[in-house]
Amino acid sequence: MGALTFDALLRSLKQGGVGGTAAALGAVYYLHGDEDVLKEEAVRALVDRALDPGARDFNFEQRRAGDLDPEAFHSLVNTPPMLAAARVVVIRGIEDLRKTSRVRQDLMRYLGSPSPTTLLVLVQGAGEPPDPELARIATSIAVEPLPPARVQRWVAHRAGQLKLDLEPDAADLLVQTVGGDLGALGGELEKLAALTAGRSGEGGGAATRDDVAALVGARPGETLQDLIDAALERRAAAAGRLIEPVLEQAGMTGVRILAALGTALVGTALARAELDRGTSPGRLASVLLGHLRSARPYGLGSWQQAATSWARWAERWEAGALRRALELARDADQALKSSTLTDEQGVLVQLVLSWAVLDREAA
Numbered sequence: 001m002g003a004l005t006f007d008a009l010l011r012s013l014k015q016g017g018v019g020g021t022a023a024a025l026g027a028v029y030y031l032h033g034d035e036d037v038l039k040e041e042a043v044r045a046l047v048d049r050a051l052d053p054g055a056r057d058f059n060f061e062q063r064r065a066g067d068l069d070p071e072a073f074h075s076l077v078n079t080p081p082m083l084a085a086a087r088v089v090v091i092r093g094i095e096d097l098r099k100t101s102r103v104r105q106d107l108m109r110y111l112g113s114p115s116p117t118t119l120l121v122l123v124q125g126a127g128e129p130p131d132p133e134l135a136r137i138a139t140s141i142a143v144e145p146l147p148p149a150r151v152q153r154w155v156a157h158r159a160g161q162l163k164l165d166l167e168p169d170a171a172d173l174l175v176q177t178v179g180g181d182l183g184a185l186g187g188e189l190e191k192l193a194a195l196t197a198g199r200s201g202e203g204g205g206a207a208t209r210d211d212v213a214a215l216v217g218a219r220p221g222e223t224l225q226d227l228i229d230a231a232l233e234r235r236a237a238a239a240g241r242l243i244e245p246v247l248e249q250a251g252m253t254g255v256r257i258l259a260a261l262g263t264a265l266v267g268t269a270l271a272r273a274e275l276d277r278g279t280s281p282g283r284l285a286s287v288l289l290g291h292l293r294s295a296r297p298y299g300l301g302s303w304q305q306a307a308t309s310w311a312r313w314a315e316r317w318e319a320g321a322l323r324r325a326l327e328l329a330r331d332a333d334q335a336l337k338s339s340t341l342t343d344e345q346g347v348l349v350q351l352v353l354s355w356a357v358l359d360r361e362a363a
Contacts, residue, residue, distance in 0.1 A: 003135065004142075005142060006033075006038055006042060006141060006144075009029075009042055010042075010045055013045050013049045027114035027115070027119070028114055028120045028122065028137070028138040029042075029046060029119070029120070029141060030124070030131070030134045030135060030138035030139065031043070031121065031122065031123045031124065031141045031143055032124040032128070032141070033124075033142045034126040034127065035126070035144055035145045035146065037182035037183050037186065039143045043090055046121055050088050050119045051084065052084070055081075055083065055084035058084070059082060059087040060088045061076055061087075061088075061090070062089070062092065063089075063090075063091055063092070064092055064093050064096070065093045065095075065097050066096040068091070068103050069102075069103065070103055073106055073107065074106065076089045077089055077115055078115055078118070079118075080117060081117050081118075086117055086118070087119070088118075088121065089118060089119070089120050089121070090121045091122050092123045092125075093123070094123060094131070094134070095124050095128045095131070111134075111138060112137070145180060146180065146182070147296060151175055151185070152171065152172075152175060154182060154185075155185055158186055158189050159171075159192075159193075162190060163193065164192055164193040164207060165207065167206050167207065167208050169208075169209045170206075170209045170212045173209050173212045173223070174188060174212045174216070176224065177224060178216065179256075184251055188212075188215060188216065188250070192207045192211060192212070195207065195211060195215065216251070217245075217248055217249040217250050222245040222246060223246070224246055224257065224260055226242060227243065228260055229309070230242060231264075231352045232264050232265070232268055232316075234355060234356050236353045240352055240353050243349050244345055247348075253344070254344030254347065255336050258329065258332055258333055258348065258351075261329065261351070261352075262329045262333070264310070265322065266326070267310040268310050268313045268314050268317055269317075269319075269322045269326065270288065270310065271288055271310040271313070272314040272318070272322055273319070274288065274314075276319060281311070284311040284314070285307045285308045285311040286307075288310055288311060321358035324358050325355050328354055328355070329351065332350075
């Protein structure tokens, strides 16, 4: 069967309208990839396309794959729709089906001749590679994390669904502090909607940057990005002072801070390597932006801003110091993930302070 992106799926469903039949949709969809929030949006879009609201009580079911036995599976997929043209069945956690299980074997047989009135949606959890058999037989939908610009648009879209008026600089701070995790962003947007609901105006007052700062605990000059800037600019004392207030922010952990620092360090090492191979400083940011567009990494925020920052930071580092800094970051990661460790702040402070003396050690 054909393979679609998440965007292509939504476009195809919009073109088909609402209230079609399962046969018009395609008998089986297989959702996989690392963005579970978008998978849920895809499931909702498929259900909306296949079923009118009044028909859902009798014609929509969802189960966990690990809870099914062969009899339950056959009942789900072969029961005819009631007072409607189609029936929708969603099976989540499809990766839990062992290759040798009877339910898996029955599923594969069913895919060879699916019911013409059942729309079956198979949902695989994040972090699992696509199942080649399912991808070959079903309509495969790869649902991957959004690039930075799309995260901003998703925030605006989700805010609109919540009837939340979100000022642009408030949205920027929210993404900067929470990152590209759509689940976490959605949770914070729901809190902001509740916070502003009692203000004047039909939809509540606009959420401001101060609202976001109060909600996530990020004060001006004390965001995760401020910490990264200080650490990579070798301003050790400022970076050390920022560890505690950044750790206190909602949803922040030592591992997350270290991951952000490590990403910035790797990007700076790439920039330093470009300089050392002869790329001119004036062209460096555009060359790095080209690398980012090719690699399409997740969780960086603005690629343009990242490329510009890496180019600026690279002028403060030598290649040897960067290699040693990466080794120290690896050691800090092992320490943070140790089951006996309790002092996240101490590990991170020691790391950013150590980066300031690396040139002297290398010399």
